[in-house]
Amino acid sequence: MPLVLLLLFGFAISTEVNDVKVVAVVERHTDDTRQLLEKFRVNSYFTFKGTVPFNEVEPLLRAGKADAALVLKYDGDRLCHQIIVDASNTNTAQTSTAYIEGVLRGDSEMPVITNTLYNPQLKSAYNFVPGIMGMIFILICAMMTSVSIVSEKETGSMDLLLVSPVRPRTIIFGKLVPYFLLSCIILVLMLLLSYTVLGLPFSSSVFNVIWVTILYILLALSLGLLISTLVDNQVAALLVSGVLLMLPVIMLSGMIFPIDNMPVVLQWFSGVIPARWYISAMRTLMIQQLPVSYVLTEITVLAGMAFAVMMLAIGKFNAKH
Amino acid sequence: MNIRTLGILLRKEILLMKRNPFIPRIIIAMPLLVMLVLPLVVNLDVKNVGIAIVDNDRTELSRRIASDMSASEALSVKAIGFSYEDALSLVENGKADAIVVIPADYSKKLSIGGEVPRLEVDANGVNATKGMIGANYAAQSAIATLKKWMGEQAGVEIDAYGGSVVNLFNPTLDFRNYMIPALMVVLIIIICGFLPALNLVSEKETGTIEAMNVSPVGKFTFVLSKLIPYWIVGILVITVGMLIGWLVYGLVPAGNIVSIYLAAILFSLVMSGLGVAIANSSSTILQSIFVMFAFIMVFQLMGGLFTPVSSMPEWAQMVTYAIPPRYFIEIMRSVYLKGATVQDLWVQYLALSAFAIFLCGVAAKTYRKRS
Numbered sequence: 001m002p003l004v005l006l007l008l009f010g011f012a013i014s015t016e017v018n019d020v021k022v023v024a025v026v027e028r029h030t031d032d033t034r035q036l037l038e039k040f041r042v043n044s045y046f047t048f049k050g051t052v053p054f055n056e057v058e059p060l061l062r063a064g065k066a067d068a069a070l071v072l073k074y075d076g077d078r079l080c081h082q083i084i085v086d087a088s089n090t091n092t093a094q095t096s097t098a099y100i101e102g103v104l105r106g107d108s109e110m111p112v113i114t115n116t117l118y119n120p121q122l123k124s125a126y127n128f129v130p131g132i133m134g135m136i137f138i139l140i141c142a143m144m145t146s147v148s149i150v151s152e153k154e155t156g157s158m159d160l161l162l163v164s165p166v167r168p169r170t171i172i173f174g175k176l177v178p179y180f181l182l183s184c185i186i187l188v189l190m191l192l193l194s195y196t197v198l199g200l201p202f203s204s205s206v207f208n209v210i211w212v213t214i215l216y217i218l219l220a221l222s223l224g225l226l227i228s229t230l231v232d233n234q235v236a237a238l239l240v241s242g243v244l245l246m247l248p249v250i251m252l253s254g255m256i257f258p259i260d261n262m263p264v265v266l267q268w269f270s271g272v273i274p275a276r277w278y279i280s281a282m283r284t285l286m287i288q289q290l291p292v293s294y295v296l297t298e299i300t301v302l303a304g305m306a307f308a309v310m311m312l313a314i315g316k317f318n319a320k321h
Numbered sequence: 322m323n324i325r326t327l328g329i330l331l332r333k334e335i336l337l338m339k340r341n342p343f344i345p346r347i348i349i350a351m352p353l354l355v356m357l358v359l360p361l362v363v364n365l366d367v368k369n370v371g372i373a374i375v376d377n378d379r380t381e382l383s384r385r386i387a388s389d390m391s392a393s394e395a396l397s398v399k400a401i402g403f404s405y406e407d408a409l410s411l412v413e414n415g416k417a418d419a420i421v422v423i424p425a426d427y428s429k430k431l432s433i434g435g436e437v438p439r440l441e442v443d444a445n446g447v448n449a450t451k452g453m454i455g456a457n458y459a460a461q462s463a464i465a466t467l468k469k470w471m472g473e474q475a476g477v478e479i480d481a482y483g484g485s486v487v488n489l490f491n492p493t494l495d496f497r498n499y500m501i502p503a504l505m506v507v508l509i510i511i512i513c514g515f516l517p518a519l520n521l522v523s524e525k526e527t528g529t530i531e532a533m534n535v536s537p538v539g540k541f542t543f544v545l546s547k548l549i550p551y552w553i554v555g556i557l558v559i560t561v562g563m564l565i566g567w568l569v570y571g572l573v574p575a576g577n578i579v580s581i582y583l584a585a586i587l588f589s590l591v592m593s594g595l596g597v598a599i600a601n602s603s604s605t606i607l608q609s610i611f612v613m614f615a616f617i618m619v620f621q622l623m624g625g626l627f628t629p630v631s632s633m634p635e636w637a638q639m640v641t642y643a644i645p646p647r648y649f650i651e652i653m654r655s656v657y658l659k660g661a662t663v664q665d666l667w668v669q670y671l672a673l674s675a676f677a678i679f680l681c682g683v684a685a686k687t688y689r690k691r692s
Binding site for chain 2: 005008011012016017018019058059061062063064067081082083084085086087088089090091092093094095097098113114115116117118119123124126127147234235238239242246250251252256257258260261262263266280283284287288290294
């Protein structure tokens with residue numbers, strides 16, 4: 001399942017604008033307008049839907065049959081243009097406008113060259129893969145651990161283990177190790193997929209990626225353990241790990257929505273979400289491929305959290321039994 | 322089907338809902354939480370693009386480019402330096418998002434004429450959208466400054482070019498307006514999907530369903546009695562959502578409210594049908610929650626809620642045709658922002674109805690009276 005998720009979302013979650021449906025309103029056809037429209041026809045970012053009369057533009061945009069309309073008219077001898085764009089999605093609208101203006105201006109007289117660092121093809125997967133990894137490990141480690149321990153509590157086999165001469169600490173490690181190994185296998189598979197199918201840049205920084213991820217897995221496992229000491233039945237464990245872990249991870253970790261766009265209070269709140277730190281570390285290590293020294297804050301926070309949660313969970317577990 | 326039996330069963334369901342303190346609370350609390358907190362979070366606006374300027378020219382023009390950028394609303398100049406390495410390390414540390422390089426002797430070459438020297442903008446592309454839009458902002462700002470400067474040099478007012486942009490349907494370019502209608506969809510997905518599943522499975526676990534199985538109540542009547550209450554809940558939830566949208570964010574649908582309600586009714590049928598179908602095929606609450614979670618995840622991430630469907634690759638777009646929220650989200654956004662009518666969106670309404678009929682059929686079919 002995690003692999004399917006990674007593939008599905010690695011490809012499908014994307015904010016690229018790569019197919020703008022354009023219609024044109026042309027007042028008077030001349031060589032210039034024909035040349036311009038030809039540029040839109042051959043550009044792979046646009047689907048040119050033909051020319052329409054002006055009063056049809058709004059109905060077309062409203063029904064979603066077109067994303068933008070280009071109005072070309074003559075003011076005396078000068079060719080003027082107006083771009084009418086469906087702005088209901090503001091990002092798509094701004095990007096489409098920029099594309100259209102780029103085509104109109106032509107490249108030759110452009111006094112500014114723009115490049116994008118780290119991601120020359122502007123692939124969205126670069127931004128989302130770290131986020132998806134952050135989500136999947138919380139999902140698998142925390143949820144599965146808590147549910148499995150609580151189910152032992154429910155069936156009563158936990159009491160059996162506790163009265164046996166095995167020490168509680170050993171029981172906990174016995175429960176955690178299989179999930180840890182499982183997570184490591186998933187990690188390897190996910191990295192293989194990211195570097196081959198999704199085409200992330202590969203370099204020696206992969207070792208940093210691995211050990212930071214292992215730290216994160218440990219944190220997720222101890223979170224699962226902590227949840228299992230707090231609740232008594234499987235449904236509660238699922239709901240707690242689902243609502244308290246999943247939702248914040250998707251919403252507040254910066255996986256999809258940038259943290260610096262949030263109000264300050266929520267930005268502080270996002271500081272307690274482990275995935276926030278993990279995702280930001282992963283972006284630096286995996287995509288920008290910078291050395292570990294750039295993510296020291298993130299790693300310290302993650303390690304601190306892992307230690308605190310682990311101690312808390314073991315303490316709680318011992319106190320109870 | 323017996324109307325009287327249905328009436329009695331419905332009364333039983335409503336009584337049960339009232340008795341359970343959890344359900345009325347969730348119907349009020351969830352919309353409040355989702356509608357008040359999430360719009361603050363779900364914001365893909367690109368603002369505060371940090372710029373590091375590498376000024377190798379050091380003339381009046383280069384200083385003007387820099388000051389115009391820091392005056393621009395979307396850009397904030399973090400540093401003006403003389404070496405590319407310094408600027409790059411700011412980007413690496415996440416302190417700046419883009420580097421603007423002004424080459425040496427830039428304004429001299431520009432005033433000589435001939436080949437136009439070029440500015441360079443390097444944006445951090447880890448987040449593709451932000452990189453692209455940020456670079457574009459910086460480029461536009463620089464171009465505007467250049468145009469003005471060249472005009473002043475030549476002593477004439479040069480009109481940049483005769484172009485203008487109209488942002489239809491969302492003139493203030495507020496991303497929130499785009500998300501709020503879709504968040505109401507999330508509400509219905511969660512509430513109308515989870516509650517019927519939990520309700521039915523808990524009947525299974527407590528064993529009250531056995532009593533129902535031995536009674537002469539028909540299959541359809543029973544399933545309908547499970548579906549109709551969530552219909553009403555769905556309408557309630559969407560009303561609360563629209564009220565919050567209006568009172569807190571001042572967002573009212575540009576189109577007809579009736580078309581929103583029509584879509585909401587169809588969609589809550591789809592979701593509760595799905596919930597009941599899942600509950601029928603699972604024997605424990607745990608199992609049904611797990612399956613529901615999986616559905617909701619896919620619905621939220623693939624339904625075009627956060628990232629537009631049109632940005633997905635071809636095959637993924639094909640997959641979204643099988644995802645009912647996709648249609649409801651399209652309807653909500655079109656009606657709210659563009660004022661679209663049922664005639665404009667008949668395909669979406671048709672698809673939703675088909676899903677509703679299909680899933681309710683599945684729900685009725687999979688419910689078996691077992692001894």
